[in-house]
Amino acid sequence: MAALAAAVVLFPPPASAAAGTAGAGPPLETPVPELAAAVRCSPDLQDAATTPVLLVPGTAEASEHVYSWGYQKALREEGRPVCVLDALPGQGVGDIQTTAEYAVHAIRHMNDIAGRKVSVIGHSQGGLLAAWALRFWPDLPARVDDVVSLASPYRGSGFADVTCAAGVCPAFAWQFRPSAAWVGALTREPFPEGPELTSIGSRTDELIWPAPAATAYPGEVNVMVQEVCPLRAPGHMTLLADATAYALAQDALANPGAADPDRVGSSSCGEVVFDAVDVAGMTRLLGLAGGLAEAVLTAPYTTAEPPLRAYARE
Template identity: 40%
Template sequence: MPTRRMVVVLALVTLVLLGAPQVARGAGDPPLSIDPAAALAALHCPATLAHPKTPVLLVHGTGSTVEESWTHTFAKTLPLDGHDVCTIDLPQRALVDAQISAEYVVVAMHTMAGRAGRKIDVVGHSQGGLEPRWALKWFPSTRSLVDDYVSISSTQHGSADADGICTVGSCAPSVWQQRTTSQFLKALNAGDETPGDLSYTSIYSLTDEVVPELPPPSTSRLDGARNIALQDVCPGRPADHFSILWDAVAEALVMDALDHPGPADPARLGAAVCLGVIAPGLDAADVAYMHTVALANAFQTTVVTGPMSSTEPPLKPYVLATQAAAAPSPAPAAGGPPAPSTPAPSPRANAPMVQGKSLAATGGRAPLGGAAALLGLALALKRMKRS
């Protein structure tokens, strides 16, 4: 039998081995501002990552949780396809500074790849598509860890809904960062939108009420990615911001991206995919949960009860340093002040369109669905709370 002294020694060795977590940091990575232990505590993985297919990290969106976004959707279907799944609960329902949440994803990427001994795949919904991109852009060591990046209904270039929410006094820090004019998104989308030697797929719906795909071009599109609207695969298919998580076509596109080299390819799906409604492996109870508990909680916490701020969080020093280094030197004055320049209009600044009609033609209002109706209710509650 082991002596008491041996037990103590073994315990000390275990504490050393399992103590403060160490996250690999490449030469180009900035230091983490979070305690890695907090991110590890928020990471949920099976005992082993030994399934033959690539393990998948699922990243939830604004105002949500692992339970509300994934337990009744992809955390249920991916294992049926042979993938081990890890999930991460972003701090305070992903309502805090997205730069902080992105560091949670950095820790998760390194931890998963280290445990699996191979590359991982990352799937993010809504804001959950931004944190992995932030990690891949600003923490370049993560690029060698990821095989496929897939976003679902992500606010890659901002959401008109976020613009509206933040006009009513204060809003959550991460909602500020998802405005179409935010400094966060300007920094994220400057230069290469899809860095690294990995495959990028962006899947979205033209009838999304929370992330309106206002052309031109759609906000979820990424330069260098395979951009796929559900309606391009199945014309007229209805899918909103939450139903896309249980939609059979969206699920087929995600699986196609993860199970083949390169991004998703709709041509591999076949016409029969449009006959499906609910993703295989899910049922009516899962759908009901997503459209009651998950939907209501996301809007309530995002607009009414979550943390609020009157300004967008400042960019991290590593971003500011990069921006300063890239800024052109001012030209010397010669004979007087230069004429003010007129920047070329951005295509995203053109008159927004909703389902083929200008906002002016719809009276300035996008068509309302279940999610948008809840948004209107939440905004009304927020005004009442402030009065």
């Protein structure tokens, strides 16, 4: 774990980055130093021989807790350059339209440094941030190869309806509701041409439901791990270690187009976690990522969904 942490460094954004994105969608409201401070990249990004991968955590998660023992470790062992968003600003409980700016900056930064397309893996809100960024910043689709999401509610989740039932809840929960204006803005148009989206979910996810409708982005691949291995039962957090979810993610990264369950086959069905998982690290760190309930309870509450910004209105 210590060696893995030592292997990531923070690259300063190139001076040309801001100028190169002029006119490429809505101006970013978050100061660039704040956006840059959230991204850590492996040293080989600037000499990338394979597609680099950006790992985006979800609400109330830190990348160390959800990726260092699994996806980050596995991708680095494959020789892929990896960048992580350390954590979402304010634990990701605020307006997703602000939080998404961190994904916009990270994708541009990686592409500028590597000089090649990047792929994005996001858990829960992390997948939504990537999709929102690609929908509304027109320079990004040409910079991205694959987006792979794990338990990301593109169509909203019933859990958010329950959370907001009293008429007050955090901003992100308003935006997670199936009826939210934010959800409507995200999904009213097809996913941008170029990048491939693979949405991976579980019918036993206790937070993202109903399945499979909640994780569906219209027109894109939406696959439940139970379609590959019917007896699997990963929850929202354990999907991060699930061998079948990982096999689907790897299939998307390794092949043209989105993941293909038929191509993946049943070879992962006899495994609980994928091979590269550091089980001791997972046991120690994954529990620290289960802070959603505390984040919701301690977040600023509002009585309405944040208004859509001008760029996202019809």
